[in-house]
Amino acid sequence: xxxxxxLPALVLMMLSKPERLGxxxxxxxxxxxxxxxxxxxxxxxxxxxxxxxxxxxSTLLTGGIGLLKVDPFWLAVKExxxxxxxxxxxxxxxxxxxxxxxxxxxxxxLFDVDKVEAALKARGTTVPFELKLRTGTLLLASVFFFSAxxxxxxxxxxxxxxxxxxxxxxxxxxxxxxxxxxIAVPSMLMMMGLMWWLATGAKKLTGLDLGEMLHG
Numbered sequence: 001x002x003x004x005x006x007l008p009a010l011v012l013m014m015l016s017k018p019e020r021l022g023x024x025x026x027x028x029x030x031x032x033x034x035x036x037x038x039x040x041x042x043x044x045x046x047x048x049x050x051x052x053x054x055x056x057x058s059t060l061l062t063g064g065i066g067l068l069k070v071d072p073f074w075l076a077v078k079e080x081x082x083x084x085x086x087x088x089x090x091x092x093x094x095x096x097x098x099x100x101x102x103x104x105x106x107x108x109x110l111f112d113v114d115k116v117e118a119a120l121k122a123r124g125t126t127v128p129f130e131l132k133l134r135t136g137t138l139l140l141a142s143v144f145f146f147s148a149x150x151x152x153x154x155x156x157x158x159x160x161x162x163x164x165x166x167x168x169x170x171x172x173x174x175x176x177x178x179x180x181x182x183i184a185v186p187s188m189l190m191m192m193g194l195m196w197w198l199a200t201g202a203k204k205l206t207g208l209d210l211g212e213m214l215h216g
Contacts, residue, residue: 012173
């Protein structure tokens with residue numbers, strides 16, 4: 001949060017005045033924080049996820065809109081397009097062998113997948129659980145669609161000044177700060193609710209306690 005939300009927002013809101021860094025360099029510095037953090041995480045973990053790459057591309061597009069002085073309307077479109085694209089990918093995966101809920105929620109990092117699948121097989125409830133995963137994929141896609149709509153509404157409401165101006169940077173900083181409580185927190189709560197719904201459903205189908213299914 002410090003590097004990807006608070007510092008960029010403070011730079012945009014406090015250093016965009018001409019007597020300080022000015023709009024252009026303040027924007028470049030602010031966007032450097034999340035790009036640097038994403039690159040550092042990729043190098044440290046030696047693995048890059050498609051969502052991390054999408055986040056970096058989104059940040060660079062924001063910089064392009066500001067530096068090229070594109071109409072702020074396209075900022076709102078970009079803000080909505082990223083979660084909408086993820087939502088469509090998640091939704092489309094529901095008609096494949098591997099719905100993305102297996103990667104984003106029901107994954108080995110959170111769940112002891114082998115133990116859960118062994119218990120399902122022993123009780124003959126693998127098919128009902130797969131159906132639950134399919135329903136969960138639809139719910140997961142709806143979380144991203146919620147984020148897309150809220151991103152568009154907030155961006156259109158807050159950012160109205162010409163791109164490349166001091167006022168644009170300040171509004172972009174405000175958008176960064178407001179987006180966390182207005183979008184990130186509700187989305188996180190929805191994801192936690194989805195995890196709980198999936199875990200309780202798995203508990204009934206496997207006979208395992210929640211603590212036995214979750215790592216740690």
